[in-house]
Amino acid sequence: MSPRNLVHGLHFDNLRGDLYGGLTAAVVALPLALAFGVSSGAGPIAGVYGAICVGFFAALFGGTPSQVSGPTGPMTVVMAAILTQYTTLYPDDPAHGAALAFTVVMMGGVMQLAFGLLRFGRFIELVPVPVVSGFMSGIGVIIILMQLPPLLGFEAQAGPLASAAALPAAWGSLNGHAVMLGLVAIVIVYLMPRAWGRVIPSPLLALIVGTLVAMLAFQPGSSPILGDIPSGLPTVRWPTVEPALFVEMFLSALTLAALGSIDSLLTSLVADNVTRSYHDSDRELLGQGIGNTVAGLLGGLPGAGATMRTVVNVKAGGRTPISGALHALVLLAVVLGAGGLAREIPHAVLAGILIKVGTDIIDWDFLRAARRTPGTDVFIMVVVFLLTVFVDLIKAVAVGMAIAGLIFMKRMSDLQLRSINMYRDADESTPLQGEERRILRESAGQILLIHFGSPMSFGAAKGMARQLSLLGDYRALILDLSDMPEIDFTATRSLFDVIRNAVHAGRSVVLCGVRPSVARAIDSQGIREQVLASPGGSIEANRIHALQHVEKQLSQAD
DSSP, X not given: OOHHHHSTTOOSTTXXXXXXXXXXXXXXXXXXXXXXXXXXXXXXXXXHHHHHHHHHHHHHHSSOTTOOEEOOHHHHHHHHHHHHHHHHHOTTOHHHHHHHHHHHHHHHHHHHHHHHHTTOHHHHTTSOHHHHXXXXXXXXXXXXXXXXXXXXXXXXXXXXXXXXXXXXXXXXXXXXXXXXXXXXXXXXXXXXXXXXXXXSOHHHHHHHHHHHHHHHHSOTTSSOBOOOOOOSOOOOOOOOOOGGGHHHHHHHHHHHHHHHHHHHHHHHHHXXXXXXXXXXXXXXXXXXXXXXXXXXHTTOOOOEEOHHHHHHHHHTTOOSHHHHHXXXXXXXXXXXXXXXXXXXXXXXXXXXXXXXXXXXXXXXXXXXTGGGSOHHHHHHHHXXXXXXXXXXXXXXXXXXXXXXHHHHHHHHHHHHHHTEEEESSOOTTSSSOHHHHHHHHHHTTOEEEEEEOSOBOHHHHHHHHHHHHHSOOOSEEEEEOTTOOOBOHHHHHHHHHHHHHHHHTTOEEEEEXXXXXXXXXXXXXXXHHHHHTSTTOEEESSHXXXXXXXXXXXXXXX
């Protein structure tokens, strides 16, 4: 197999742009990787290892050629919770808890591989916008809350609620130097002129300026700093599993895998829009799965497609996996040769950078459009947002999907119900043929013709049954299924009940226009037998034959 077939989108026609894009993305990625590592609790080097592993392997084996992957805000929030969960279980041996946490990262990577092999990519893309908006905005708020204590010179807390609870104490023991450094970083990342971004990314400038101010203007130790950072190659962390914790580890891994997949495919859509290309969702999941598995094996943070780094890469000229892989190799060179230079970076500077990341993750577009957005969508967004911040991410997404699914089914049922037309009389405006109108007109309300104009779900079937119960007396029921391409199991049961009630009332029941796909469904539920058990019951090829059959039956009965 040639390299071009093995690596999706690989070619060498844009080598100069890919080299510059990869270098530029690495410059943006370095301060973010350090910041995410610190925020996660695993240490700054874990963020860089994650950027290297996920960035390199997702570029080579993924399905979005121009995408740059690495630790992201959402993945870091979840990883911080996982690391806290398992290290808390082993207070006397936190290294064992950390080993379990990185095993969870490996498991999540393997799950993403399975998602790709099972072609789940197309389903992940179906997550409704209000659900995505709610949990992304919730994650943005979590990141901001978790950075407030370090910004004030206080120790970072394990979660958003703990961070909020620590703010009064942090405010009482305010570190003025840390606050000043954090504000310097915030001013730079928010207010730096865009034109400067062509020369140096704002996160890197904030990192450099904040660190220089701390070193030159303040006394050593006046503000918390990163301290010594390991350099060189990482050691392999073999999987560690506690049988008693396997279910918890599985669920934690599923959270990482689901979030990483959604996060990556959302970034893939951004890359498609910028490059006017199309990604391969399932292949992207494979690449992300390989990257996260290796990241866990080497003690790196889990990652996903990173929107900011991807856009920077594309704008700098990156178009192929060469740029993403090069960005990872540049970070590797930094780890091997310059790890000690980062020891003086203040925590407050990284907190200021991550506050900007948090505000960028919040879905401001959805919030600005909320007044013009259907109330049900706003409700879903708010519920998912609140559950994300105050409960749990996976529960938030699950509840949001459930609510969105129920609302969608209600909307579809209403649409299907509106496509069900009932006729007991006919005039020139009735959408029937002349002979059909005549038979209905002359029956004087004794024939009820029901035409189904779309697929039928159980909700529409229940609604139809309620409408039938309100109708007056009639002697024959014709069900025209000629425009019904599909029917689900529950709808067939509701249809069976409608027919059974008609039979018990002594009415004639006739089906017509039954398509093969619908015939299989109704035959499996005994509907055909129920129809034929009615007085004069029949199954006809089309509507006119059904009406003529019923007309004949009624005339004979009279």
